[in-house]
Amino acid sequence: MALTGYGSVQAWMEAAGFAEDDERIAVLEAFCVTHGATPDEMVDQCLRRFDDGQLKLRMKARREWVSRIDAFEASGGRRQANILRSFFVQNGIPIQPPITW
Amino acid sequence: MYDEHEMDRAGAMPLFDAIGTRRSIRYFQPFRPVERWKVEVMFEAAQRSSRSVNASYLKVIACERDTLDPEAREALKTPTNTADLDMAPLYLFTYSDPQAPAGGPERLKDLYDRGAFAPALGWSHRFADEVVGKTILEPLLADPAAAGWMAAVEAAQALAHILLSVTALGLGACCKSWNSDVVKESLSVPENWQPMWMVLVGYPAEDMQAGGQRPRAPISEDYFWNDATTPFEATPEVTAALEKHRLLQPLAPYPWRQAEIRSIARAYGLPEE
Numbered sequence: 001m002a003l004t005g006y007g008s009v010q011a012w013m014e015a016a017g018f019a020e021d022d023e024r025i026a027v028l029e030a031f032c033v034t035h036g037a038t039p040d041e042m043v044d045q046c047l048r049r050f051d052d053g054q055l056k057l058r059m060k061a062r063r064e065w066v067s068r069i070d071a072f073e074a075s076g077g078r079r080q081a082n083i084l085r086s087f088f089v090q091n092g093i094p095i096q097p098p099i100t101w
Numbered sequence: 102m103y104d105e106h107e108m109d110r111a112g113a114m115p116l117f118d119a120i121g122t123r124r125s126i127r128y129f130q131p132f133r134p135v136e137r138w139k140v141e142v143m144f145e146a147a148q149r150s151s152r153s154v155n156a157s158y159l160k161v162i163a164c165e166r167d168t169l170d171p172e173a174r175e176a177l178k179t180p181t182n183t184a185d186l187d188m189a190p191l192y193l194f195t196y197s198d199p200q201a202p203a204g205g206p207e208r209l210k211d212l213y214d215r216g217a218f219a220p221a222l223g224w225s226h227r228f229a230d231e232v233v234g235k236t237i238l239e240p241l242l243a244d245p246a247a248a249g250w251m252a253a254v255e256a257a258q259a260l261a262h263i264l265l266s267v268t269a270l271g272l273g274a275c276c277k278s279w280n281s282d283v284v285k286e287s288l289s290v291p292e293n294w295q296p297m298w299m300v301l302v303g304y305p306a307e308d309m310q311a312g313g314q315r316p317r318a319p320i321s322e323d324y325f326w327n328d329a330t331t332p333f334e335a336t337p338e339v340t341a342a343l344e345k346h347r348l349l350q351p352l353a354p355y356p357w358r359q360a361e362i363r364s365i366a367r368a369y370g371l372p373e374e
Binding site for chain 2: 006015016017057059062085086097100101
């Protein structure tokens, strides 16, 4: 399936306001390939879904993905890493990097 | 360093303006420390709050970000306050003290001697000394739920003074939930203090308006006249006057708010969307 076919990616595109040909899709795709996970799987690992539709953060899984993004930043830079953080944030998983100044 | 000009400006801010301008500020200038004298102003303002039995319910430990143990600072971070803790140069760890009413009779007698209480309203040294303690304070202090309620209510009044003085001083603040156990030992926090908020304080990196005043329910939804079924309605002339005196200000979002947030995010390396 194309990356833009995943619900989590569609939610991200809608919330952040960009189209399928945006460079952000390629950054996310490379990250998914590196870790062998689809976008929906990454989100599902970080959120526990209840029958009433509510979600709860899975803190351990979130921390693991935060670490992977931090590792990605070491080679890809802050701007690219923030694209990944934006994907998680817009899917309901709060992630804040340390500030730079 | 104490700055008389800044103190004069803070002291001249009208109360209505301070109330109307106060926001939860979430972006700070990380490089600019909060002067000690401004913290002193906050604490003196807190100490002037209304309080039962003239007791000190609020306890605050002010810590400069860079003096905190780096491990503790990391442990304080949660999914939604990582960047906030990096930005704010000052943390106020706030607590309420449920045992604060202890010693109340002595303070009440002192207030009596200063003319706050008088026989005209039934007060006497003997009432303060021999009745208040046994009838009110001892049962209160023996009931953790009641003592905790009283301490939280009264400490919050003092905390509100801090937040308003922060605004008058040209600073920003935001109350955050926190894991108080992280710093309990290193800050030598007494066992009976109950954690309230961790208040992040600093010079705003965003405009003091923070995009405009937050929407609130009309007073008629929450305030009543004579009974709980009769809403207290706002009147046009008072509303207009409060707008003039800046207690009521234009609502968020200002047209430039999103651009402002993006600009700050870019400056600090935070995600923009």
